[in-house]
Amino acid sequence: MTDKIAYERHGDVAVLRIQNPPVNALSHEVRSGLMAGMDHAEADAGVKAVLLVGDGRAFIAGADIKEFGKTPKEPHLPDVCNRIEASPLIVVASMHGVSLGGGLEVALSAHYRTAQPDARFGLPEVHLGLIPGAGGTQRLPRVTGVEAAIDMITSGRHVKAPEALDMGVIDSIAEGDPQTVGLAHAEALLAEGATRRPVSEMPAPPPIDWDASYEAVLKKGRGQIAPAQAVRAVQASVELPFSEGLKAERQMFWDLMKTDQRQGMIHAFFSERAVSNLPELKGIEPRELAAIGVIGGGTMGAGIATAALLSGLAVTLIEMSDAAAEAAKARIAGNLAGALKRGKLSQEQHDNILNSALSLATDYAALKDSDLVIEAVFEDMDVKKSVFGDLDAICKPGTVLATNTSYLDVNEIAASTSRPGDVIGLHFFSPAHVMKLLEVVVADQTGPDVVATGFALGKRLGKISVRAGVCDGFIGNRILSTYRTAADHMILDGASPYQIDKVLTDFGFAMGPYAVADLAGLDIGWAMRKRLAPTRDPRERVGRYPDKLCEAGHFGQKTGKGFYVYEKGQRGGTPNPEVTALIEAERKERNITPRAFSDVEIVRRYMAAMVNEAAKVVGEGIARRPLDVDMVLLFGYGFPRYRGGPLKWADLVGLPDLLADIERYAEEDDYFWRPAPLLRELVADGRCFDDLNKDA
Numbered sequence: 001m002t003d004k005i006a007y008e009r010h011g012d013v014a015v016l017r018i019q020n021p022p023v024n025a026l027s028h029e030v031r032s033g034l035m036a037g038m039d040h041a042e043a044d045a046g047v048k049a050v051l052l053v054g055d056g057r058a059f060i061a062g063a064d065i066k067e068f069g070k071t072p073k074e075p076h077l078p079d080v081c082n083r084i085e086a087s088p089l090i091v092v093a094s095m096h097g098v099s100l101g102g103g104l105e106v107a108l109s110a111h112y113r114t115a116q117p118d119a120r121f122g123l124p125e126v127h128l129g130l131i132p133g134a135g136g137t138q139r140l141p142r143v144t145g146v147e148a149a150i151d152m153i154t155s156g157r158h159v160k161a162p163e164a165l166d167m168g169v170i171d172s173i174a175e176g177d178p179q180t181v182g183l184a185h186a187e188a189l190l191a192e193g194a195t196r197r198p199v200s201e202m203p204a205p206p207p208i209d210w211d212a213s214y215e216a217v218l219k220k221g222r223g224q225i226a227p228a229q230a231v232r233a234v235q236a237s238v239e240l241p242f243s244e245g246l247k248a249e250r251q252m253f254w255d256l257m258k259t260d261q262r263q264g265m266i267h268a269f270f271s272e273r274a275v276s277n278l279p280e281l282k283g284i285e286p287r288e289l290a291a292i293g294v295i296g297g298g299t300m301g302a303g304i305a306t307a308a309l310l311s312g313l314a315v316t317l318i319e320m321s322d323a324a325a326e327a328a329k330a331r332i333a334g335n336l337a338g339a340l341k342r343g344k345l346s347q348e349q350h351d352n353i354l355n356s357a358l359s360l361a362t363d364y365a366a367l368k369d370s371d372l373v374i375e376a377v378f379e380d381m382d383v384k385k386s387v388f389g390d391l392d393a394i395c396k397p398g399t400v401l402a403t404n405t406s407y408l409d410v411n412e413i414a415a416s417t418s419r420p421g422d423v424i425g426l427h428f429f430s431p432a433h434v435m436k437l438l439e440v441v442v443a444d445q446t447g448p449d450v451v452a453t454g455f456a457l458g459k460r461l462g463k464i465s466v467r468a469g470v471c472d473g474f475i476g477n478r479i480l481s482t483y484r485t486a487a488d489h490m491i492l493d494g495a496s497p498y499q500i501d502k503v504l505t506d507f508g509f510a511m512g513p514y515a516v517a518d519l520a521g522l523d524i525g526w527a528m529r530k531r532l533a534p535t536r537d538p539r540e541r542v543g544r545y546p547d548k549l550c551e552a553g554h555f556g557q558k559t560g561k562g563f564y565v566y567e568k569g570q571r572g573g574t575p576n577p578e579v580t581a582l583i584e585a586e587r588k589e590r591n592i593t594p595r596a597f598s599d600v601e602i603v604r605r606y607m608a609a610m611v612n613e614a615a616k617v618v619g620e621g622i623a624r625r626p627l628d629v630d631m632v633l634l635f636g637y638g639f640p641r642y643r644g645g646p647l648k649w650a651d652l653v654g655l656p657d658l659l660a661d662i663e664r665y666a667e668e669d670d671y672f673w674r675p676a677p678l679l680r681e682l683v684a685d686g687r688c689f690d691d692l693n694k695d696a
């Protein structure tokens with residue numbers, strides 16, 4: 001045995017206690033220890049049953065993430081699971097905390113399972129681009145039936161104990177010390193003369209329409225392979241003898257290991273955790289956060305207030321009039337009702353938030369004791385400066401003054417106060433209580449503890465916080481504006497917005513750029529184009545048809561018409577023929593003979609523009625590392641997680657090829673397609689973006 005498994009004898013029962021803090025991950029030592037522990041128990045005279053139990057906060061959280069990417073060492077997990085199940089002794093698992101991935105597979109190899117009322121179970125392998133590879137797809141359907149197993153495996157969701165009991169994942173729920181409860185369960189089984197009950201010997205469940213299920217899962221995952229493959233693995237559990245099913249599962253597991261999607265998912269998994277890990281924040285204490293202020297109660301302000309209230313912060317919301325404040329409260333109440341419905345908060349918490357945690361005011365004086373104030377007012381520099389002047393006069397020393405601006409210069413805003421060190425950008429994404437991304441925009445004079453406070457707030461709100469430097473649009477909107485421009489150019493030259501949206505949703509984006517524009521409101525882009533018009537370079541190609549659409553009063557979903565027409569009561573829209581007419585008219589005016597774009601070319605140009613701008617953003621230090629850009633696109637812009645992010649995608653496609661594309665496009669338009677110096681540098685050195693992540 002190893003240090004990681006403690007062996008104890010309690011009467012007829014041998015206890016194997018997993019001791020691998022913090023979450024009993026299945027490291028090599030744990031796997032070897034479980035093998036040795038089973039041998040020991042079987043050789044221990046008089047032992048009739050084995051109890052598997054975890055120390056600390058969890059039963060087993062699955063494979064050890066520290067071993068990812070390394071050559072796996074024997075014993076492999078499937079062998080451990082088969083060894084446990086094949087034991088002549090009765091094996092019981094008593095679970096608490098989480099039992100995830102390989103952890104649940106170990107439990108499914110036991111003959112009986114009991115759990116604490118708050119225990120959670122899941123097979124999250126699809127989030128790593130894989131399927132369970134240690135019998136999970138073969139054993140789970142035998143205890144839950146096919147449909148429940150497919151749901152659990154393809155979603156990777158956590159199932160709570162009561163649901164797990166209904167599904168058949170566990171046999172009982174019992175509250176108390178997991179070892180005491182487990183021993184009682186094992187002893188009761190022995191007393192009633194129970195026998196071994198290996199899941200592999202249970203009958204296979206009835207089949208379903210496999211092809212229909214496969215197609216439905218593939219569609220839902222927008223092209224992600226692992227969940228769809230899981231359907232095939234479950235199919236094998238029904239159609240093949242158990243041992244053959246295990247082999248089929250293992251083969252699919254190894255095939256998935258070799259895919260780009262697996263690499264994308266692993267990159268996302270680690271980057272999501274690395275993103276807030278900045279050397280400059282080491283040892284810096286954030287300022288205290290208990291009460292915050294929000295200025296402006298429109299969609300954005302109300303969303304930010306909702307997120308803060310849901311995290312337990314007290315919020316004072318400032319509006320221009322009592323009526324506007326009440327309207328803001330109604331928006332927040334609407335958001336909270338959604339959270340209540342989804343079970344994210346109790347009725348009591350809901351009432352408490354609306355009756356006491358939220359205060360409304362029309363006078364900035366109400367913010368004098370706030371620890372942090374976020375302004376979410378109209379996107380206009382003079383308006384912002386005036387707000388910050390007022391905040392500077394009223395807030396106590398040490399209050400963090402944050403702007404939610406999407407584009408404006410945070411240095412200029414900071415300079416309008418006497419305390420620029422306290423000023424920061426906290427750029428939320430709409431709806432702010434739902435979207436996971438937060439850009440923490442660090443201006444020239446922002447204090448390190450203010451940056452740490454921005455990250456602490458993000459963590460508290462459950463956001464993925466990414467550090468960004470100051471530039472027009474920061475990380476996300478700056479890159480968005482470039483790839484949207486590439487799409488706009490394709491439209492002028494012959495593509496249609498609908499083809500582009502379709503191709504990009506097929507690529508895996510949650511929505512195409514034109515459907516997104518309709519959702520966000522076309523007036524936003526219109527205002528930005530007007531703002532940028534005076535400083536535009538004459539070589540810039542800017543389509544005029546979107547302005548004409550706005551001039552006609554069409555702002556997208558909110559007016560019922562934009563690139564698409566939205567009929568009441570219908571989900572999504574249908575192409576707007578007026579847009580096609582406007583585009584055709586503009587092509588005529590500009591003497592453009594439209595040409596056909598293949599789907600491949602659309603992806604290539606769109607992604608080349610995205611990667612090129614992202615490389616500039618990293619090269620200029622606006623984003624610290626390529627992974628920061630990847631996380632912004634993943635969590636704020638619907639980039640498919642299984643591709644890891646645009647710079648991971650670029651690494652997988654190959655940087656020399658991408659640079660060659662950009663240089664070729666530059667022959668048509670050398671103003672727009674200027675290769676990023678960082679991209680040239682990486683290609684010259686034979687390196688990739690991920691090398692920079694490793695250097696950082």
Ligand code: CAA
Pocket residue numbers: 022023025061062063064065066098100101102103124125128130132133
């Ligand atoms: N291996 C090693 N360490 C792990 C771990 C794992 N699988 N999961 C979590 N940890 C560590 C974390 O790194 C963290 O360590 P530090 O405190 O040193 O930073 C600590 O456990 C606590 O983690 P969290 O801060 O995330 O705590 P939490 O309470 O919010 O969440 C959790 C706990 C639900 C286990 C969450 O960490 C989690 O989901 N972990 C990943 C689980 C997972 O994906 N396991 C692999 C399943 S796939 C599989 O088993 C088969 C396969 O791939 C081959």
